[in-house]
Amino acid sequence: MRCLVHVWVISQRLGISDKTLRQISIATSIHDCRRLNDKGDAMHGKRAKDWFEVNSKDISEVFGRVSQDEQDQICYIVENHEIPQNEYIKCSEYEKSLQILKLADALDRYRQPKLKWRINTKYLDLKPDLKELIFAYELVVASEDNFLNGKSSYESIISSIKHYAK
Numbered sequence: 001m002r003c004l005v006h007v008w009v010i011s012q013r014l015g016i017s018d019k020t021l022r023q024i025s026i027a028t029s030i031h032d033c034r035r036l037n038d039k040g041d042a043m044h045g046k047r048a049k050d051w052f053e054v055n056s057k058d059i060s061e062v063f064g065r066v067s068q069d070e071q072d073q074i075c076y077i078v079e080n081h082e083i084p085q086n087e088y089i090k091c092s093e094y095e096k097s098l099q100i101l102k103l104a105d106a107l108d109r110y111r112q113p114k115l116k117w118r119i120n121t122k123y124l125d126l127k128p129d130l131k132e133l134i135f136a137y138e139l140v141v142a143s144e145d146n147f148l149n150g151k152s153s154y155e156s157i158i159s160s161i162k163h164y165a166k
Helices: 002-014 018-030 044-063 068-080 095-111 130-148 153-165
Strands: none
Touching: 002 018, 002 095, 002 130, 002 153, 018 044, 018 068, 018 095, 044 068, 068 095, 095 130, 130 153
16 A cells, blocks of 8 residues: 555656556556565566456456556556566556556565665666655654554555645
């Protein structure tokens, strides 16, 4: 859910269209749904893409109809979000969307307990601005604190966003 918040923030900075934001949001919602662990789980993007292809009708019930063009973009973004920049075939039509998800995913790495696992901008084509870095760190700290104090995951993040917006 924090990744979705980051996607929205980044998209506002970049002036992304509502249609593209919807596609990135769907991809973000499922990008780690087949992750086996929170460490080096290679191929989790491909597993999530394969899962989406099988379950796209169910996803359409949640997000509204997902066209074939949208499915193609979502599949590209999800499958390639974990792959280093020089190891996948770039599709210029979808590349900006992929870079937004990669950055949003990286911003959520502040949740990791080891500094070496946290965000490293040298692996990103799209760089965060200082406000996004600060917000990402504070969002993790506040939402985790809320969760430890008995709020649900959803309530923890929503409460953190509301507090931050004040």
